[in-house]
Amino acid sequence: MNLIFNTEAHRLALLNRDNNSSLNPDNAHLTPKSERNRIGLRVVVLSVLLAPATAWWTVDQPVDVIFSLMVPPVVMTMLVAILSMGIRRVAPRYAFTERELITLYAMHTVLSAICAEWLMVIQPYIYSFAMFKDGDTRIDRFITPYAHPWFFMPPEMASKLEDFRNGGRNFTYFLTKLPLWLPFIASWTVLVSLVGGAMLCINSLMRDQWNNREKLAFPIIQVPMEIVRIGGGTSKIIRSPYFRTSFLMMLCIDLLNGAHFFYPNLPYINLRFIGDLQQYFPSPPLNAIGWTPIGIFPYMAVIGFFMPTDLLFSCLFFYFFRKFTQIFTYAIGYTESAGTFGGGGLVPGPPYFSEQSWGAFIGLFFAAAMVARPYLREVWRNIRKNERPENQVPPRWAFFGLLFCLVGLCVIGFIIGIPLWMMMFSVFLFLIFSVALTRLRAQLGAPSHEMAFMGPNQVLVDLAGTGTLSTAGISRMVTTLLFFNRIHRTHPMPHQLEAMKMGETAKINQRSLFVLIALAMVLGSVLGHSLYIYRGYRFAAPRSWGESTGTVSSLLERYRPTNPVALLFIVLGFAMVLGLDFIRFRFPGFPLHPAGYALAMNFGLDYFWFGLLIVWLVKLFIERYYGLKGHSKLHEIACGIIFAEFLCEGGFSLYSMMTRTAAYSISINGRLGWNQ
Template identity: 50%
Template sequence: MRGIFRPLLVGLLLIPLCCYWAQDQVIDRIFSLMVPPLALTIVLALLNLLVRRALPKLALSGGEIAVVYAMLTIACAMSGEWMDMVGPSSYGFAIYSEQNPRYGTYILPYVHDWFFFRDPKPLKEFAEGGKSFAYFTSHLYLWWPKIGAWTLLLTLVTTAMLCISALLKDQWVHKERLAFPLVQLPIALTEESGPGQPPLWKSKLFWGAFVVVFAIDMLNGLSFLYPQLPHFNIRFIRDFNKAFVSPPWNQTGWTPIGIFPYLSALGFLMPTDLLFSLLVFFFVRKAQQIIAYTIGNEQGTFGGGGLTPSPPYFSEQSWGAFLGLFVSALWLARPHLKALWRQISTGERDPGGGFPARSLFVLLVACVAGTAAIGVAIGLPLPFVLLYVALFLAFSVAVTRLRASLGAPTHEMAFMGPHQLVLDFHGSAGLSNELLTRTLATFHFMNRIHRTHPMPSLMEGLYLADRNKLSARGMFLALFLAIPLGTVGGFLAHIYFGYRYTPVSWVSGELGGFVSNILSTPRPPNPAAMLAVVGGFATVMLLDFIRFRIPGFWLHPAGYALAMNFGVDYYWFGLLIVLIVKVFVQRFYGLRGYGQLRQLAFGLVVGEFMAELIWATFSMLNDRQMTYSISINGKMSWDQ
């Protein structure tokens, strides 16, 4: 635990700023390497270099900066997508019940007062917006019960994931040696060399890439504000699908050709076989849309039916694939799990100095039990809640393993969650309205897009501690503290923006529409969807079997799992360019050439993130004025 106090203090000071940024500029944290925590860490590292020269004793070490980064990533994740769901849903059904009578019919009679407002009267001023910060603080008494309930639930779920991460860390880091591509840049930024200056700052390739992309983004930002200025389009160039005007070739859905330097640059950090697999299965998914149309199934923008399963059942294939990744991870970890069980049953201490396995297991059980108790308290059957939470935790382990192996720029699994399997395998016809509404409303955060899923960041934080030879207990404590602080910080920021600008309405509309559709049109079990889940699972098992039998086989199941759902569409073209460049450099220039590619990639990412820091700050200081963004969507349309 030595040396943890200073980074904890710095992290606690920066978390409110990170949460504010995450809620104000939503588009800056919708990809794996989120802008707010990394940009703040870069600024901290630069300031630390100045402090090191003037007051060396006060300067933070590279390991201490890594702790701060880990805390900020968790705080940003907690105040990210989950807060986008629980915040608006906690008040939206009450505020907009008059405009949407179905809220009063299908939702408000069943949801629990702990988590949801039922009466819109206390929220009248909130719904109007246009209020000051002082007004916001004077009315917080209305919100503390809801903030407390949601913080407890989210903290229990996330702490369970932290315990699982700590239990699996040695297996993934030391035994399987997973790549953890997304923490290579934070490591490079905080690594010390000689007198303490990170070697990355000395790289000409790094600075060359930084200057070029930073200049382009600044020019594009000025052009966005002053259209008479020139701009260089490095976002979406065109929609490939528009090149085809007749079916079935125009059924591939939205297929943009775009660059996005920071997303493409992350491809240089990905293992080559995983990069190749991701692109191959992306094209396989597009081919499935063409085939599905030829047999009579119209394909929309994304294909697969979204919330209503339809051929080619992409979400169901993804679910099966992620369950396959989970089973595969457990199978590979059999010796490790046996050793863990011995430690749990005997109380044997961890020789590495981390938390004892028994303590982690007890805390894990307590968190799951606490989550289940909340479910029972709001009116759900205990076996149902336990199954629901178990499915989500299994999915979370698979997402974490995918990111630790693949390091994909995004992990976007649209509307995947336990409710999907419940409806596909059981149907809604045999479930009560109370159970369906309470489950879908209260646990909706487990079922959205998972862009800012916290468990991968938790595992990466533990990896950073191991890499920097930091106290495992100290990092565990730092991550644990960041969970509720990030949740409360995100909730407070969300409420403040509601008072200032008017509250968010689309979340309650989306969720309310889904719930009312399920309740008004009961669904039977869906055999085709079940078959797609089984098919996705079998595909992962087959690919794993082939890879074990044929070392060096280029198709990896993680690529299949991610590519079957929407998300890769944003940056597939950039990754294709990266794959060609990477294979060429590795073939003709070897490790030295690859090392130079990494420095180039780091420069591209840091350059774009620093430009985004400037434009996001400008927007935050000017009442959310529309500005240029490096992000994949949000302020700018999908084709800009």
């Protein structure tokens, strides 16, 4: 069992290989240390110049940014790396270094994360309450009387938005209308930047603990690191026959499938959704297994080759455990909620998967804090003494930055009418979740971490009920903090930490990187809002999904007392995590990891569990019979597959953006719908 599941040696070997890579091994000793750590101005300028392209791609093609390794920043870095390879052949001194390519990727992945789900949720609500009421009396009763004009357009502005509603205008016309939107862009940018700034400060304070002391695996950064090594001239992976073979095979399959999309008579090799296990269980209680898609999605599945094997097994085990729980819950009489992954959003019901998920994430946060106690005491001493480590963000700066962001968020909540205790509860609980999710991704490397409709709202209602919450407080909290309570597929905090880890491998000055990540967040918000608005003037404004209105009206129209059963399941999830941690501490070879439980209890694995199962079986075989050498070949194969998939997806996306028509997609969501 230890031989199969203990992959610490493999993981540390890969990590050490990353940490030992140098930017220019032949010349590094000739350069002063301060110069080696400096980020050049040209890459900052290039990153800013390319930012609108990445932001537009993110805004216009959301199917490419609904998983952990987002396509736009990866492909953008890949293109610059290819350019660097060409420059190196004719003028080596002008080629981009690994440090520069990491900086570009760091800025663009954070920028893309901000532009993606957060703004996708926020932007339509700025105008929808005013423009798309369409006789919905709930908006007049529960939303517009309490919506603050800093963040949402009042109904009287609807007459100014007819051109935005109908579309058909060009970019020049959009620029003339931009002043109308600037106050809302500024307000939301401040709010989003304060939330992201708090996360950035936490990452800065905890970076050394997670990166160097606990030595988390960071599976997601393996592919971007190979890209920057190729561009920096230090990687030989493109010479590997394993890489080339997997790259060419995957490239041919995707190009064939892309051609089939336009010419259906051509063959099609289905690697997306192949089937659904539920169809084989038509009768209750087995049909309570719910939607159980059989899909491969190679670019997501092969990330499992980078994941520690015990964590990979844990994800699969707890996914099937959740499915069994659904069947069991139905069998004992809870027929309405047994087949749902989260009890139906804010309507908790057996088996309380969302509540279990919340307990698990709080447990992961608590366990991480306990492990880090000596480090936290050391950080506190550094804050008190104002120690300034070389090339690092001083802990005192990060600490006071965190306090500033937290106070700023509470002040905004107070000004717009959210009760202080509700604002503090939502912010602190969201940051607890964010820290746990960030550490989970650094440790596990999940291809996706979709926590569907899981947010502080749910815990607040379970804990306090609706009787103690005012109508204004509920309305303002739900509408303003909706992005706290969505799906979290492109949560920015993991991208920040991964950028710091990549910077650390290249010995980048962390102070400079901190500033550039902060700049990328602000730039992402401003560009994202502006481009969403431009799309409205160009192609007609989309409606919001009505989630805020539905949630607010549901909470206010039906009284809900404190839910002790839901709270009990939060405690159960918390205890499950601590129990698994205790068992793993006492029995080091124990294969189940609490991170797998936290991820599987929600919707994080449903799309690609089958692909991970195949990868897990292959990985077991290779590790059993070929060891570390075989593991390195799997690394090359995985990189080849992901490189090919992302390059093809980049081409398909470019075609869609230029022609305004759909094309094939490798994504879990197709451009023509769920299963294109």
